[in-house]
Amino acid sequence: MTKSLGSLVMAILGSACAASMVTAQTPLAQFSKEAAGTFTPAGWQRWLAPGTVKLTRYKIVDVGGEHALRAISDGSASGLWRAADIDLQPKPILRWRWRALELPAGADLKAPAKEDAAARICFFFDGEPDRPAVEPSLPAVDSSVHFAHVLCYAWAAGASVGDIVSNPSSPELRIMVLEGRILHHWRTEERDIAADFAKAFGAQPARIVAIGLITDSDQVGGSASAYYGDIEARPHEK
Numbered sequence: 001m002t003k004s005l006g007s008l009v010m011a012i013l014g015s016a017c018a019a020s021m022v023t024a025q026t027p028l029a030q031f032s033k034e035a036a037g038t039f040t041p042a043g044w045q046r047w048l049a050p051g052t053v054k055l056t057r058y059k060i061v062d063v064g065g066e067h068a069l070r071a072i073s074d075g076s077a078s079g080l081w082r083a084a085d086i087d088l089q090p091k092p093i094l095r096w097r098w099r100a101l102e103l104p105a106g107a108d109l110k111a112p113a114k115e116d117a118a119a120r121i122c123f124f125f126d127g128e129p130d131r132p133a134v135e136p137s138l139p140a141v142d143s144s145v146h147f148a149h150v151l152c153y154a155w156a157a158g159a160s161v162g163d164i165v166s167n168p169s170s171p172e173l174r175i176m177v178l179e180g181r182i183l184h185h186w187r188t189e190e191r192d193i194a195a196d197f198a199k200a201f202g203a204q205p206a207r208i209v210a211i212g213l214i215t216d217s218d219q220v221g222g223s224a225s226a227y228y229g230d231i232e233a234r235p236h237e238k
Contacts, residue, residue: 100226
């Protein structure tokens, strides 16, 4: 789904504005406060990549007394995204919970034709302070966008936990594997995203301008499913 991720980047970066600094706990996704049965959470938009035929189904559901966003893919590929505005100079910590229920059979993040995943949380960056703007190789939607990077965290098979996967056709994209084949357990992630970005791209990021969620199984067929919990940013503890 690399080309689809690239299309999402170019579709949303044109709305960037002045970044805010994380000085306190800042909610980025509050699925736990959404009403059960909601299909598109407040502040989020459905993302349809060019050529999308079948959509992944997203819905707020009750999971053991708490609400979470459920994603079900049946040979489908689509996501949700929302604008964000996070200054990374203070090096905030991003925290979220998620739970994979089914991995797409035969998927392999290291194989471009099979890179489906049960769950991905993606962060979209505008420019980097120590690099000049360059024309991205991904198809442009907004002609004013000249530079973009995407760092996705994945719950997927085909790569080891800790691996950073790239794709020659989308040099702006990196996927960091955080979870593998263990299913049906909630996992809490805490990431120094500035450090992860530097490890993935060899540079320092400027700011996050959007967040995306993707569960897909279109390339290998079959099905995939996961729960997404709340996402928040907090100041880095010194």
